[in-house]
Amino acid sequence: EADIYQTPRYLVIGTGKKITLECSQTMGHDKMYWYQQDPGMELHLIHYSYGVNSTEKGDLSSESTVSRIRTEHFPLTLESARPSHTSQYLCASSSVVGYEQGTDTQYFGPGTRLTVL
Amino acid sequence: GQSLEQPSEVTAVEGAIVQINCTYQTSGFYGLSWYQQHDGGAPTFLSYNGLDGLEETGRFSSFLSRSDSYGYLLLQELQMKDSASYFCAVGDRDDKIIFGKGTRLHILP
Numbered sequence: 282e283a284d285i286y287q288t289p290r291y292l293v294i295g296t297g298k299k300i301t302l303e304c305s306q307t308m309g310h311d312k313m314y315w316y317q318q319d320p321g322m323e324l325h326l327i328h329y330s331y332g333v334n335s336t337e338k339g340d341l342s343s344e345s346t347v348s349r350i351r352t353e354h355f356p357l358t359l360e361s362a363r364p365s366h367t368s369q370y371l372c373a374s375s376s377v378v379g380y381e382q383g384t385d386t387q388y389f390g391p392g393t394r395l396t397v398l
Numbered sequence: 399g400q401s402l403e404q405p406s407e408v409t410a411v412e413g414a415i416v417q418i419n420c421t422y423q424t425s426g427f428y429g430l431s432w433y434q435q436h437d438g439g440a441p442t443f444l445s446y447n448g449l450d451g452l453e454e455t456g457r458f459s460s461f462l463s464r465s466d467s468y469g470y471l472l473l474q475e476l477q478m479k480d481s482a483s484y485f486c487a488v489g490d491r492d493d494k495i496i497f498g499k500g501t502r503l504h505i506l507p
Contacts, residue, residue, distance in 0.1 A: 314495070320437075321437075321483070321500075321502070322499075322500075323485075323497060323498070323499040323500055324441070324485070324497045326494065326495075326497075329494060339494070371440055371441070373441075375495075386431070386443045386446065387431075387433075387441075387443065387487075387495055388443070389440035389441050389442070390440060391439075391440055392440050
């Protein structure tokens with residue numbers, strides 16, 4: 282059973298607002314990820330982290346930032362929200378497992394559906 | 399560049415068998431995974447292949463051929479609840495997971 286949480290689940294805000302999407306996991310996983318996904322479309326990697334104080338940009342990282350001060354927490358911040366940011370944001374975590382041993386399975390949170398007016 | 403190719407849509411009949419193919423071209427390879435995502439939900443892990451061959455988990459099986467950069471997900475005894483999107487994903491040398499664009503599976507009664 283995956284224990285990864287995202288808040289808020291739904292958010293409607295106006296253009297120009299600064300927002301932070303929260304993600305927490307209780308599995309002690311080192312790796313955490315943020316994805317953006319429009320309905321029925323592919324997953325776009327925004328940011329990822331290998332562990333505390335480690336953050337890397339993905340393919341779609343502009344206009345957002347992340348931090349990893351604690352293993353369990355990986356918040357995503359949009360400094361100035363725009364209508365183009367309207368989408369679903371999915372947080373995921375995984376453990377560091379060699380592929381010979383099994384899986385580097387990603388566990389996804391329920392997502393935050395963001396609407397920017 | 400890095401890419402994973404899978405069909406955008408597949409349609410099958412309830413009770414039948416369906417195969418969803420995935421070919422990949424990545425800078426490194428650390429296993430092929432499959433995820434299922436229902437409308438409005440989050441992706442959930444289905445299976446993983448780190449080595450060549452077939453892995454079976456109940457009604458679902460997954461196959462990998464590293465020499466062909468190819469894998470597939472096989473769903474047997476299809477049920478209406480299997481209607482969802484299915485994503486293949488590859489671990490690359492930068493320790494990221496690269497996802498395909500997803501295959502939408504439609505199941506007819």
